[in-house]
Amino acid sequence: MNEQIVLAFRNLGLTEYQARAMAALYNNGSMIGTRLAQFAEVPVTKIYSILDQLEKLGFVYYSPQRPKKYHAAAPDEVIEFIMEKRREEMKQLREYSKQIQTILKNSFKGASSSDSDKVLFYPTNESVWNSGIVGIFNDSKREVLAFGFKEAWEDALRHSALWHAGLKAAGRGVLIKTFFPKSLFNDISKLLPLAVDDCIKFVSHKNDFNRLVPDSQVIYAGMVADDAILGFAFQDPETKLVVNGIRINDANVARGFSEYYFKPIWNQTQNTEGFVREIARQELKRRSIQT
Numbered sequence: 001m002n003e004q005i006v007l008a009f010r011n012l013g014l015t016e017y018q019a020r021a022m023a024a025l026y027n028n029g030s031m032i033g034t035r036l037a038q039f040a041e042v043p044v045t046k047i048y049s050i051l052d053q054l055e056k057l058g059f060v061y062y063s064p065q066r067p068k069k070y071h072a073a074a075p076d077e078v079i080e081f082i083m084e085k086r087r088e089e090m091k092q093l094r095e096y097s098k099q100i101q102t103i104l105k106n107s108f109k110g111a112s113s114s115d116s117d118k119v120l121f122y123p124t125n126e127s128v129w130n131s132g133i134v135g136i137f138n139d140s141k142r143e144v145l146a147f148g149f150k151e152a153w154e155d156a157l158r159h160s161a162l163w164h165a166g167l168k169a170a171g172r173g174v175l176i177k178t179f180f181p182k183s184l185f186n187d188i189s190k191l192l193p194l195a196v197d198d199c200i201k202f203v204s205h206k207n208d209f210n211r212l213v214p215d216s217q218v219i220y221a222g223m224v225a226d227d228a229i230l231g232f233a234f235q236d237p238e239t240k241l242v243v244n245g246i247r248i249n250d251a252n253v254a255r256g257f258s259e260y261y262f263k264p265i266w267n268q269t270q271n272t273e274g275f276v277r278e279i280a281r282q283e284l285k286r287r288s289i290q291t
Helices: 003-011 016-028 033-040 045-057 075-107 125-141 152-157 160-171 188-194 197-203 252-265 272-291
Strands: 058-061 069-072 118-123 143-146 175-181 208-213 222-226 231-235 242-248
Touching: 003 016, 016 033, 016 045, 016 058, 016 069, 016 188, 033 045, 045 058, 118 125, 125 152, 125 160, 125 222, 125 231, 125 242, 143 252, 152 175, 152 231, 152 242, 160 175, 160 197, 188 197, 188 272, 197 208, 197 272, 208 252, 222 252, 231 252
Parallel strands: 143 175, 175 208
Antiparallel strands: 058 069, 118 242, 143 222, 222 231, 231 242
16 A cells, blocks of 8 residues: 555545545555455445545546446546535635635624623734733633644744743643644744744653644634634735634534544544754753853
8 A cells, every 4th residue: 555645635635535545556556445455455335435436526437347346536636626515615725715714803802801791803913813812711620622725834933922822821730732734833943942942842842742744734813712613803804914813602602623523534634742852951951151
């Protein structure tokens, strides 16, 4: 099994079993379902439902002989189909983001709350980082889940207040789990020297855990605290910077987002905290020598 092909398809959004089936077909050519299950290392009980899914997507087809023999579609056709689907999803997501921001701007002024205090709106970049995220860190008791696109993390590096709040949360035993898009991780050794001191201390803390995920899976920027609080930051499509955000104090909403978005990605991605902590500790050492 060529794991690079599997990873490439996973990065494009296919499930593990779908990616393994496609990789096996490209590696070994056409074959019957039971043999494909063997090459793909997919349970025989799952392989036909996986092939049905791939057939509906147009990625595989079968010859009419018995038993059926499955063939992979041309690679460029498969990749173009996936990329077009992703473009449509991102277009739709931008539309949703604009709609939400319009509704919130018309409903709230300043960092004000609704009558039930369930939703807070933060109208500026500074208020998102220095009030919204700081508040979530301050209110956390057990666990914080953090996620974001590359530009959001780069923007966050310069905001001392949020890292100070995060460091305090980690210090009182809150477990903080973050996932980074791969494009950010590739530049991490260049970016950390630009970060404020508390950011470096936070990243090197024993209670900060992080994972590396494909950029295609990072379509939100925000946080979940204790499965009770959900925060979102919204990006300007032109500058790519965070422009405003919301905090939702609703356990059902926060828990749902955690269970259906964050945790599935977290559980299937690569652990990177050892590498990141080491870079952070080296940066702290460098700064202590300079001072």
